[in-house]
Amino acid sequence: MSGEDTIPPREIELKLLFAHQARALLDRHLAATSGDGGHRTHLVTTYYDSPDLSLWHSGLSLRIRRAGRQRIQTLKAVDEGNQLALDRREWEWVVKSDQPDLSVLAGTPFGPQVTAMQEKLAPVWVSDVHRTTYMVHHDGAMVAVAIDEGCVRAGDACAMVRELELEIRDGPARSLYGLALALQAVVPLRLGVLAKAERGYHLLTGAPAAAVRGGTPVLDGNMTLADGFSTLIRSGLGTLIRNQPAAGAGDPEGIHQMRVAIRQLRTMLQMIASGESDHSVINLFQSELRRIGRGLGEARDWDVLCLETLPAAFSTHGDNDLIRMLVDAAQAQRRVAHQQLFQELETPALTTLVLSLAIWIEEAAFPQGAGQAVSLSHAAPELLDRLARKAGRKGRHIGELSPDERHDLRKALKKLRYGVTYFSALYPSRVVETYVRRCRALLRHLGENNDATVAATLIHTLGAAHLKLAPVAGIFARWNDKRQRHALHALVSAWKVFRDTRPFWR
Numbered sequence: 001m002s003g004e005d006t007i008p009p010r011e012i013e014l015k016l017l018f019a020h021q022a023r024a025l026l027d028r029h030l031a032a033t034s035g036d037g038g039h040r041t042h043l044v045t046t047y048y049d050s051p052d053l054s055l056w057h058s059g060l061s062l063r064i065r066r067a068g069r070q071r072i073q074t075l076k077a078v079d080e081g082n083q084l085a086l087d088r089r090e091w092e093w094v095v096k097s098d099q100p101d102l103s104v105l106a107g108t109p110f111g112p113q114v115t116a117m118q119e120k121l122a123p124v125w126v127s128d129v130h131r132t133t134y135m136v137h138h139d140g141a142m143v144a145v146a147i148d149e150g151c152v153r154a155g156d157a158c159a160m161v162r163e164l165e166l167e168i169r170d171g172p173a174r175s176l177y178g179l180a181l182a183l184q185a186v187v188p189l190r191l192g193v194l195a196k197a198e199r200g201y202h203l204l205t206g207a208p209a210a211a212v213r214g215g216t217p218v219l220d221g222n223m224t225l226a227d228g229f230s231t232l233i234r235s236g237l238g239t240l241i242r243n244q245p246a247a248g249a250g251d252p253e254g255i256h257q258m259r260v261a262i263r264q265l266r267t268m269l270q271m272i273a274s275g276e277s278d279h280s281v282i283n284l285f286q287s288e289l290r291r292i293g294r295g296l297g298e299a300r301d302w303d304v305l306c307l308e309t310l311p312a313a314f315s316t317h318g319d320n321d322l323i324r325m326l327v328d329a330a331q332a333q334r335r336v337a338h339q340q341l342f343q344e345l346e347t348p349a350l351t352t353l354v355l356s357l358a359i360w361i362e363e364a365a366f367p368q369g370a371g372q373a374v375s376l377s378h379a380a381p382e383l384l385d386r387l388a389r390k391a392g393r394k395g396r397h398i399g400e401l402s403p404d405e406r407h408d409l410r411k412a413l414k415k416l417r418y419g420v421t422y423f424s425a426l427y428p429s430r431v432v433e434t435y436v437r438r439c440r441a442l443l444r445h446l447g448e449n450n451d452a453t454v455a456a457t458l459i460h461t462l463g464a465a466h467l468k469l470a471p472v473a474g475i476f477a478r479w480n481d482k483r484q485r486h487a488l489h490a491l492v493s494a495w496k497v498f499r500d501t502r503p504f505w506r
């Protein structure tokens with residue numbers, strides 16, 4: 001590739017993780033599929049940056065790779081998208097030494113920025129992998145399938161690498177998903193999202209994998225409804241998978257973001273289903289999303305109790321043995337919920353679901369019937385009306401709703417808020433903002449209510465398992481009832497304001 005290209009060269013690849021014992025089977029399968037024994041190389045790649053890692057912080061990685069006698073310098077602009085596959089701008093040059101040659105960067109948009117740091121650049125981490133590459137034809141595409149085994153090193157720290165990289169060489173990028181799913185049928189695989197440079201960064205700094213907030217893709221009113229749904233689902237799948245490392249490390253925000261992504265995906269599938277007569281495929285996706293969402297939900301409930309509710313409930317009580325016992329018992333249950341979640345995330349089920357959903361939308365298995373070909377701006381009012389009507393129905397007699405009915409209202413309102421946010425670019429921002437602000441206020445009070453209801457159930461479970469905790473569970477119950485009464489009061493007022501807000505899409 002040349003640094004002079006006006007269209008930046010891109011690298012689009014999907015990473016998959018596999019277990020050690022799957023290696024031999026993978027090689028046999030790929031050798032049979034590609035019709036050759038694979039090409040083996042030993043790649044030692046040194047990444048360069050300044051002591052304060054400014055290249056990394058500005059989304060760049062600069063490296064020199066030794067493969068045999070050859071040295072290749074690569075500049076990659078870190079993927080900022082939110083898709084399943086990593087999609088990065090990449091420039092490569094053959095160079096003569098192990099020192100970066102910055103003169104060649106002049107043809108890239110980052111030349112001046114990197115050159116200004118010339119004096120400061122030094123090796124920061126190294127990836128050392130044995131790679132076997134197979135060229136595989138799949139569904140009209142040519143894909144380089146590389147099996148990498150080795151490690152990433154930073155100082156004395158080292159992390160094992162065992163991954164499969166599927167890189168599109170020719171043909172549509174969506175073929176990566178189909179190939180990944182085909183390989184998934186041969187050996188259990190899990191989607192991986194950390195580039196080797198990212199692993200080096202975590203090793204060097206000790207920073208854990210961070211949660212990623214799912215952005216809302218901006219939709220254009222001229223897009224078809226089907227394209228709008230595809231864009232949203234792609235983005236939801238990206239958020240789901242990209243939070244897996246943080247969630248798998250027990251980061252509450254990673255777990256939270258995965259749960260939010262599941263809810264959003266379910267909302268979109270429900271919107272798609274509303275225009276279709278055959279729901280069988282959508283129902284399958286929904287039930288798997290619901291199942292995985294349940295594990296995330298349980299872990300999230302214990303997180304909220306331990307990290308927010310209990311500290312707030314006992315903030316004025318000082319040190320007390322029974323309170324400590326209650327907190328310890330809650331923490332123990334939280335660990336159990338996390339363990340169950342980690343086990344689930346270690347299975348290939350999430351990867352299978354995500355790849356199948358990606359294929360379903362990319363390969364137009366995605367339903368195009370019942371008005372999905374109309375423009376978004378044409379379809380949005382009807383869709384939003386439907387969501388608003390449902391929320392309106394569930395909010396009637398708000399002051400008298402049971403906890404379950406309030407929960408239903410909360411779910412309906414969340415769907416409405418997602419819908420409003422997705423289509424917000426189609427309307428003037430001022431009117432959208434007022435509507436969203438009021439909807440959010442309502443959801444906040446419903447959330448407080450829900451937290452109180454969930455907390456009461458969880459504390460009841462702990463109290464039943466440890467009878468000694470009865471007095472402290474009683475103190476908690478009084479505090480919890482009081483905050484729930486406040487939240488209910490605020491909810492009724494917020495509902496009246498929201499109910500009188502004009503739907504901006506009409």
Ligand SMILES: O=P(O)(O)OP(=O)(O)OP(=O)(O)O
Nearest residue numbers: 045127148165194195196197
């Ligand atoms: O060989 P590449 O360019 O795919 O790069 P890599 O060493 O596999 O690193 P990354 O994890 O960034 O794809």
